[in-house]
Amino acid sequence: MTALAEGVHAVCEGSTRDLEAVGVSVPATLDRGGKVVTWPGRPGWTGLDLAGSLDLLFPGTPVRYADDGDLAALAEAHAAGVRHLVHLGVGTGIGGGIVLDGRLCPGTGRGSCEAGHIIVDRGGPRCDCGRYGCLQAVASGPATLRRAAALRGGEVPFTELGGALARGRSWAVEAVEESCAALAAAAVSLAELVRPDRITIGGGFAAGLPDFAERVRRHAQRLARPGGPPVEPAAAALGGLSSLQGALLLARGPA
Structure with a gap:
């Protein structure tokens, strides 16, 4: 999460105020509240309040997240028409x-x-x-x-x-x-x-x-x-x- 924050601030030149919306591709399984339920390849992430962490990283900006496989399908459908x-x-x-x-x-x-x-x-x-x-x-x-x-x-x-x-x-x-x-x-x-x-x-x-x-x-x-x-x-x-x-x-x- 620290590396993500550093990358975001570098891209946004220190401020996220001008962002209209953020989409996040997530490999882990999340519950309805946005907490990591399981991520077999990264067990240390279990229990992380990802939604809360993203809200802190992007204050005031709508943040939407979904499974990476689901989002790949969405993009492929869009590309194929x-x-x-x-x-x-x-x-x-x-x-x-x-x-x-x-x-x-x-x-x-x-x-x-x-x-x-x-x-x-x-x-x-x-x-x-x-x-x-x-x-x-x-x-x-x-x-x-x-x-x-x-x-x-x-x-x-x-x-x-x-x-x-x-x-x-x-x-x-x-x-x-x-x-x-x-x-x-x-x-x-x-x-x-x-x-x-x-x-x-x-x-x-x-x-x-x-x-x-x-x-x-x-x-x-x-x-x-x-x-x-x-x-x-x-x-x-x-x-x-x-x-x-x-x-x-x-x-x-x-x-």
Whole structure:
């Protein structure tokens, strides 16, 4: 929070009085009052009154905040010009968001779309949340790297995984394809519920690997059913900036 305050004052040249509104992209789970309920990757933040801290940082300025996955979906829908969209972001965890009729679902103040905690494998690995078989436990960046290391028999840095995948190394292909298959299962399941116009695959981990979204698309095609909704996952248009773009959209008005 100190670093955030320093950055804000540097950008605003010491004063936030001229700000019209602020949008904040938040990776943690917040309660209705804006307090951090859980953030598995940053347990020290649990209990922080984030809303109160932001009010102190931006006195007199409307501050709106939402889950980073939700905001990525909002930005991707805006960029694609569609009203209904599902977004899956692959990074340290799995973020996700749903936009229905141009608005976030379930909506700010009502929790976030925790697509990363859809269960895709009942016998799968333990997730940071404590459950087993969550999409995040199977398909996140760290989960994919752990699988690659087990298959290879040694540690695999992210930079090496991308090169090995491009060269068709069997251990890299198998590790990544398993993640893509799990993401496809989640995408197809969500499509059955909300019938989106578009499904996007984003996040830094996905963006850094060759043809990642295309691999997810191929797995999704194999799961198609007659009469079911068309599912064609595609790479996110905004890359790693989608959540921040979504925060700007949120600042302009309720989503």
